[in-house]
Structures are given as C-alpha cells and as structure tokens.
Amino acid sequence: MKHHAAVTDIDLNAYLDCELDEARRAEIEALIESTPELAERVALYRADTARIARLHAPLQDLPIPPRLLEAVRRGTAPRPARRLAPVWAGLSAAAVLLLAVWIAPSLRTAPEPLVAEALAVRSGKTNPVREISAAQLASIDARDAVLQTALSLPVRVPDLERAGFELARMQLFDESTERKAVQLTYRDQKARSFTVYLRGPAGGDRFDLQQHANLQVCIWQNDSLGVVMLGGDMTAREMLRVATLTYGDLEF
Structure with a gap:
C-alpha cells in the first residue's frame, strides 16, 4: 500500500495521539476525509491501538515490581512521559511502569539465557541447521507448516505487512x-x-519488555513456548506495535 506523500506514519501517530497543533490537525483531517487510503490507514492504526490495550489488559492486575518502586523512590525512574497516549489509556499504573522501563535504558547488566540465545542467533553466532528464504515458501500455509513441524506446536508465522515488515527468511536450530x-x-x-526467536519449552507464563544496547526486546512466554522479539533502530512505540501484532498472529 502506498503512503500519501503529504502524510507520514509519524504524522498519523501524532494525529491519533492528539499531539498536533490545530492547523496541522485540521489539514490531516481534511486529507483523511478526501483520501480513502489515509482513512484506511487510520482505521488500521485505531484497530491496532485497541488490540494492544486488549492484549496488555492482564498487566493491570500485576503488582508494581519492587525494583521499579525503589527506582521511583530514588528519583532515577525512566523519564516521565508528557502524558499518556491513547494506546496506554486502558493500562494500570503497574503496566505503564513496566512499559516505561522498556523505553528507558535497561536496568539489567547482562541478558538472561533466553534473550542471550536470541541475541546469539540474530548476530549469527549460532549456526542454523536449516535456512529457508521466504521465496521458497509459496504460501502462508506452507510457512505455517514449516514452523509447526519445526517446533511441534500449532503456531502460525506472523504477517507483519501492516507494520511495513515482510518475512525474509526462516532459520531452524x-x-x-x-x-x-x-x-x-x-x-x-x-x-x-x-527478528522473532521461538523455542520451547520455556517456563511459566511471562511478559517482559527490555532494552539491550541498541535493540528493543519483547519477551512472551508460557510453559510450552518462549518468544523473543528483537528490533533495532525503532522507537518504543513502533516496537510495541510490531510485537503486539506478532503475538496476536502467533496464536499460542
């Protein structure tokens, strides 16, 4: 899908978050009303925002981790947001703090084993036993079949075209x-x-957001599968959106 030359994704995100001045907001609203492509993009972004809030809703029942409370007491908490954007609106203070830690530099000094595995694979330090290019997988069903056979789990290969990403290859280890x-x-x-690194079994249910060097890191885990998503040169908002789409499409 081609983007309208006058409106970027940054503009649309700022529009949806009510961060534009009145003149620019009115200009974009007029373009949306007259351009079906832009109207469709806005509808997709709003759907993604609702989906993110829905998927992260379980975080509202979690207690605030002691290390975050201690960081706040010390006055070294991550930089405060100007205000809560709509994407965070349905989340509790605990959830917002968890996500804020991700936006700021990680408090961890070294990656844990699961993340270390994913980093080694992404960097090429771990050699795959098989590599398949996306061109070799003619259909979505074929991609899913390879993934399900490799992991012995009923997971699906995420379709991230809505976020602007296309599958380039699959590596099996x-x-x-x-x-x-x-x-x-x-x-x-x-x-x-x-990159999306999947392996199992992983351990108990878990959701975590981290940052290691220049990589944003998202971890989803249950007792049958661990997933580590790594994105470079991304804002936290971009990473959260792509990670949420990934998790939703995996269907595990």
Whole structure:
C-alpha cells in the first residue's frame, strides 16, 4: 500500500495521539476525509491501538515490581512521559511502569539465557541447521507448516505487512533436540531488521519488555513456548506495535 506523500506514519501517530497543533490537525483531517487510503490507514492504526490495550489488559492486575518502586523512590525512574497516549489509556499504573522501563535504558547488566540465545542467533553466532528464504515458501500455509513441524506446536508465522515488515527468511536450530528453535527474520523498506526467536519449552507464563544496547526486546512466554522479539533502530512505540501484532498472529 502506498503512503500519501503529504502524510507520514509519524504524522498519523501524532494525529491519533492528539499531539498536533490545530492547523496541522485540521489539514490531516481534511486529507483523511478526501483520501480513502489515509482513512484506511487510520482505521488500521485505531484497530491496532485497541488490540494492544486488549492484549496488555492482564498487566493491570500485576503488582508494581519492587525494583521499579525503589527506582521511583530514588528519583532515577525512566523519564516521565508528557502524558499518556491513547494506546496506554486502558493500562494500570503497574503496566505503564513496566512499559516505561522498556523505553528507558535497561536496568539489567547482562541478558538472561533466553534473550542471550536470541541475541546469539540474530548476530549469527549460532549456526542454523536449516535456512529457508521466504521465496521458497509459496504460501502462508506452507510457512505455517514449516514452523509447526519445526517446533511441534500449532503456531502460525506472523504477517507483519501492516507494520511495513515482510518475512525474509526462516532459520531452524537444534531440530534433533527437545529444545527446538526457529528464528523468523523480517525487513522493512528502510532495511531495518525485526527478528522473532521461538523455542520451547520455556517456563511459566511471562511478559517482559527490555532494552539491550541498541535493540528493543519483547519477551512472551508460557510453559510450552518462549518468544523473543528483537528490533533495532525503532522507537518504543513502533516496537510495541510490531510485537503486539506478532503475538496476536502467533496464536499460542
């Protein structure tokens, strides 16, 4: 889908977050009303915002982690947001703090084992036993079949075209062991890379957001599968959107 030359994704996000001045807001509203393509993009963004709030709703029942409370007491908490954007509106203070820690530099000094595995795979330090280009997988069903066979789980390959990312390749690791693993690599038109590392079993239910060096990190985990999503050269908002789409499409 081609973007309207006068309106960027940044403009639309700012419009939806009510961060534009009145003149620019009126200009974009007029363009949306007269341009079906822009109206469609706005509808998709609003749907994504609702989806993010819905998927992260369980966080509202979590207690605020002691390390975050201590950081606030010390006055070293992540930089405060100017205000809560609509995407965070349905989340509790605990959820917002969890996400804020992700936006700021990570408090961790070294990656944990699951993240370390994903970083090693992304950097090429771990060699795959099999690599498949997206061109070799003619259909969505074929991609899903490869992933499901590799992991022995009913997961689906995420379709991230709505976020501007296309699948570039699938890499399979340790097929002969119980800890099977797969990396999905996506790229956008800016040549940015977004990787999804999947392996199981992983442990108890878990959701976490981190930052390591220049990479945004999102972890989803249950007792049958662990997923580490890594995105470079992204804002926290972009990463959250892509990670949420990924989680929704995996269907696990």
